[in-house]
Amino acid sequence: xxxxxxxxxxxxxxxxxxxxxxxxxxxxxxxxxxxxxxxxxxxxxxxxxxxxxxxxxxxxxxxxxxxxxxxxxxxxxxxxxxxxxxxxxxxxxxxxxxxxxxxxxxxxxxxxxxxxxxxxxxxxxxxxxxxxxxxxxxxxxxxxxxxxxxxxxxxxxxxxxxxxxxxxxxxxxxxxxxxxxxxxxxxxxxxxxxxxxxxxxxxxxxxxxxxxxxxxxxxxxxxxxxxxxxxxxxxxxxxxxxxxxxxxxxxxxxxxxxxxxxxxxxxxxxxxxxxxx
Amino acid sequence: xxxxxxxxxxxxxxxxxxxxxxxxxxxxxxxxxxxxxxxxxxxxxxxxxxxxxxxxxxxxxxxxxxxxxxxxxxxxxxxxxxxxxxxxxxxxxxxxxxxxxxxxxxxxxxxxxxxxxxxxxxxxxxxxxxxxxxxxxxxxxxxxxxxxxxxxxxxxxxxxxxxxxxxxxxxxxxxxxxxxxxxxxxxxxxxxxxxxxxxxxxxxxxxxxxxxxxxxxxxxxxxxxxxxxxxxxxxxxxxxxxxxxxxxxxxxxxxxxxxxxxxxxxxxxxxxxxxxx
Numbered sequence: 001x002x003x004x005x006x007x008x009x010x011x012x013x014x015x016x017x018x019x020x021x022x023x024x025x026x027x028x029x030x031x032x033x034x035x036x037x038x039x040x041x042x043x044x045x046x047x048x049x050x051x052x053x054x055x056x057x058x059x060x061x062x063x064x065x066x067x068x069x070x071x072x073x074x075x076x077x078x079x080x081x082x083x084x085x086x087x088x089x090x091x092x093x094x095x096x097x098x099x100x101x102x103x104x105x106x107x108x109x110x111x112x113x114x115x116x117x118x119x120x121x122x123x124x125x126x127x128x129x130x131x132x133x134x135x136x137x138x139x140x141x142x143x144x145x146x147x148x149x150x151x152x153x154x155x156x157x158x159x160x161x162x163x164x165x166x167x168x169x170x171x172x173x174x175x176x177x178x179x180x181x182x183x184x185x186x187x188x189x190x191x192x193x194x195x196x197x198x199x200x201x202x203x204x205x206x207x208x209x210x211x212x213x214x215x216x217x218x219x220x221x222x223x224x225x226x227x228x229x230x231x232x233x234x235x236x237x238x239x240x241x242x243x244x245x246x247x248x249x250x251x252x253x254x255x256x257x258x259x260x261x262x263x264x265x266x267x268x269x270x271x272x273x274x275x276x277x
Numbered sequence: 278x279x280x281x282x283x284x285x286x287x288x289x290x291x292x293x294x295x296x297x298x299x300x301x302x303x304x305x306x307x308x309x310x311x312x313x314x315x316x317x318x319x320x321x322x323x324x325x326x327x328x329x330x331x332x333x334x335x336x337x338x339x340x341x342x343x344x345x346x347x348x349x350x351x352x353x354x355x356x357x358x359x360x361x362x363x364x365x366x367x368x369x370x371x372x373x374x375x376x377x378x379x380x381x382x383x384x385x386x387x388x389x390x391x392x393x394x395x396x397x398x399x400x401x402x403x404x405x406x407x408x409x410x411x412x413x414x415x416x417x418x419x420x421x422x423x424x425x426x427x428x429x430x431x432x433x434x435x436x437x438x439x440x441x442x443x444x445x446x447x448x449x450x451x452x453x454x455x456x457x458x459x460x461x462x463x464x465x466x467x468x469x470x471x472x473x474x475x476x477x478x479x480x481x482x483x484x485x486x487x488x489x490x491x492x493x494x495x496x497x498x499x500x501x502x503x504x505x506x507x508x509x510x511x512x513x514x515x516x517x518x519x520x521x522x523x524x525x526x527x528x529x530x531x532x533x534x535x536x537x538x539x540x541x542x543x544x545x546x547x548x549x550x551x552x553x554x
Contacts, residue, residue: 066554179535179544241548248525248536258456258526267456268554271518277343277548 004198005097009073011202012101015209016071019103020056022213024066026220031062037069042263050076055266059273063112063224067105068269073096075160088126095156098122100131101209102253104270105216110236111223113137113144113185113245116270117212119205129201130192132167133212134175136185138239139232144222145186150217152189155211156229159204167191174277177246184246237276244275280443281475282374285398286350288526289378292486293348296380297333299490300344303497308339314346319540327353332543336550340389341499344382347544363471365403366386371435375399377408378486379530381547382493387513388500390414390421390462391520394489394548396482407469407477409444409450410489413462414494415516416509421499423465425492429466430489436481452526461523514553521552 020037027035035058043052053072058064075097078086084092100120101116107114119131135148149168156164175184189208194201245269247254257267297314304312312335320329330349335341352374355363356427360371377397396408412425426445433441444466452461466485471478524531525548534544 179541237551244521245525245545246550248522264456268522271554273523274514274551274553276551277545 004121004127004202005123008202009099011206011209012099012119015206015213016054016056016069016101019069019213019216023047023064023105023220025060026217027058027061029063029064030224035061035064040265042266044074044076044262048076050074053263053266054267055263057269061108063108063220065106065108066273068103068266069139069215070102070266070269072098072100072102073265079123086122086124086127087195088124092125096122102270103212106272107220107241109223109226110138110228111141111226112220112270113141114240115212115216116188116217117216119209121202121205126195127195127198128193128195128269129205130190130194131206131208132171132188132190134171134185134188134190136239136243138236144219146186148186148219149257151211151215155207156189159200159207163191163204164189170187175246176244177250178240179245179249182242184242234276237274240272240275241277243272247271281398281404281479282400284375285375285479288483288486289348289376289396292483292490293331293333293346293378295416296346296490296493300341300382300497301335301337303494303501304335304338304340306340307501312341316368319543321353321539322349325353327351330540330543332540332546334546339387340385340497342383342385343550345380345543347379347543347546348541349377351374351429363401364405364472365401369402369497373399373401378382379547380489383517383549384497385486386500386503387415387509388503390418391517391549392489392493392496393432394486394493398413398479398482403472404475405470405472406482407467408482408485409448409465409467410485411448411462411465411467412445413520415513415517421496425463425465425496427481428488428492432484433466436477436484439462440468440481450522454519454527456522456526457519459519461519511553514551517552518554520549522546 024037037058040055041052046049051074053070056069057064077094078089079163080094083089086096086135098120100118102118103116105115105193114136117133119129121129154165157169168187171184171187171190175187175188177184254267301314314333317332318329321327328351330347333346336343354371355366355373357371361368363373366373376501377395379395380393382392391413394410396406398406430441433444433538443546445464448464448467449460451467452464454461
C-alpha cells in the first residue's frame with residue numbers, strides 16, 4: 001500500500017522549494033541587495049511529539065515586500081468539541097494527521113496583486129484534500145483577472161467538468177467581507193473535503209500547486225516594471241487593511257490556529273507588512 | 278421623575294464637545310495647518326427609526342495622527358438569540374435603548390500612548406452604566422503608567438473603595454491578547470452592569486469621562502516635544518498591529534457592531550492610521 005502521508009508531505013515540501021526558488025529568481029532581477037528567504041522551524045509542542053512546521057519568510061525585497069511560504073505537518077488529538085466538526089474524527093478517537101502548504105505574498109509595486117495559495121491533506125478515519133488560490137489586486141486589471149480565471153478553468157476542466165464552477169463559487173462565498181458587503185479581491189478557486197478517489201484528488205492538488213506557481217510568476221513578471229504613484233501606494237495600503245480585516249474577522253484557518261495554540265508567527269505571516277485605515 | 282435617557286444622552290454629547298475642543302486646542306499648538314474635526318452623522322436604518330450616531334474624525338494632524346470621537350444613541354429590538362445574553366432584555370420584549378461615547382486616539386509621536394475611552398448607559402427592563410479607559414504605549418514609561426493608575430485609583434476611591442481594584446482587574450483580563458500571551462498595553466479601568474443606584478453610577482460615569490479628558494491632556498502635553506527616532510516609529514507601527522489584532526479578534530463592541538449591521542466606518546474608527554506586521 002502506498003504511504004499517502006509520506007507522499008503528500010514530500011509533495012508540499014517539494015512545491016515549497018520550487019516556489020521559493022522561482023520567486024527568489026524573480027526577486028534577484030530587480031535592485032542590488034541580494035535577498036534570501038529566512039527559514040525557521042517550529043514545533044507545536046516541545047514536550048509532545050505532535051508535529052510542527054517550517055516558515056520561509058522574505059521581507060523588504062525589491063519586488064516582494066513580504067512573502068511567507070509555510071509548510072507544516074501536524075498530528076495528535078482534537079479536543080472533544082472540535083472533533084465533532086471534523087469529518088471522521090470521532091470515529092478515529094479524535095485523532096488526526098494534517099499536512100499542507102500555505103503561501104501569502106504582498107508586493108512592493110501596487111500593480112501586482114496580493115497572492116494567496118494553500119493546499120492540504122488531512123486524515124482522520126477519512127482522508128481528504130483541500131485548498132485553492134485567490135488574488136487581491138488594489139488596482140483593477142480586467143485582463144489580468146480574465147487570464148487568472150481562464151487558466152484556472154482550463155486546469156480544472158482537465159480533471160472534472162464541475163470543478164471550476166463549484167470551486168469558484170466556494171471561493172467567492174468564502175473570501176467576502178460581510179461587514180463591508182464587498183469581495184476580498186478577484187476570487188479564484190477553493191475546494192475542501194475532496195475524498196474518495198485519492199489518486200485523482202492528489203493529481204488535482206498537485207496541478208493546483210503547479211498552476212499557482214506558473215501563474216504567479218507570469219503575473220509578477222508582467223508588472224515588475226510598471227510605474228506607480230504615491231496615490232497607487234496609498235490605495236494599496238487601504239486594500240491591505242481590508243485584507244487584515246478578512247484574516248482576523250473571518251478566516252477559519254487563522255481562527256483555528258490561534259484557538260489551538262498554533263505558532264502565532266506562522267499563522268499571522270499572512271498579514272501585510274504595512275496597512276492603512 | 279427624571280428622564281434618564283435624555284440626561285445621559287446629553288452628557289455624552291457635552292463630553293464629546295469638551296474632548297474635541299480641548300484636543301483641538303492642543304493640536305493647534307504644533308505646526309501650521311489648522312486642523313478640524315470632520316463631523317458625520319449616520320443612521321442605523323434609514324427606513325426604521327432606531328437611532329444612529331455622530332462621528333468626529335481628525336486625521337493627519339501634527340499631534341493626532343488619527344482620532345475618532347463617536348457618540349451614538351440606538352434603540353429597537355434585539356434578535357431573540359442575542360436578547361438572551363443581555364440582562365433584562367427578555368423581560369422587556371427584547372427592547373433596548375443605549376447611548377454612549379467612544380474615543381480612540383493614535384498619535385504621531387510614538388512617545389504618546391494610544392488612548393482609548395468609552396462610557397455608555399443601557400436600558401432594557403434594567404438600566405446600567407459601563408465603560409472605562411485604557412492606555413497603550415509602544416515605548417515604556419513607568420512614570421506615566423504610575424500617574425495614570427494613581428489618578429484612576431484616587432478618582433475611583435471617591436466613589437467606592439472596591440472600584441479601582443475590581444475595575445483594574447476587569448480591564449487587565451479584557452485587554453489581553455490571548456494568542457500572544459501579552460497584555461494590550463498598560464491597562465486602566467473597565468466596568469459594566471453598574472446598576473441599582475442610578476445617581477451614584479451616573480456621577481461615577483461622569484467623573485470617569487472628566488478624568489479621561491484631564492489625564493489625556495496631561496499625557497499628551499508632556500510628550501508633545503519629545504524627540505523620536507525612526508526606530509521609535511517602527512516600534513509604534515508594530516504595536517499598532519497588535520492593536521488591530523485585539524480589536525478584530527477579541528473586542529466585543531467591534532464584533533457586536535459588525536454582526537448587527539452597525540456603521541462600519543464608526544465601528545472601525547478605532548483602527549490605527551497605519552500598522553505594521
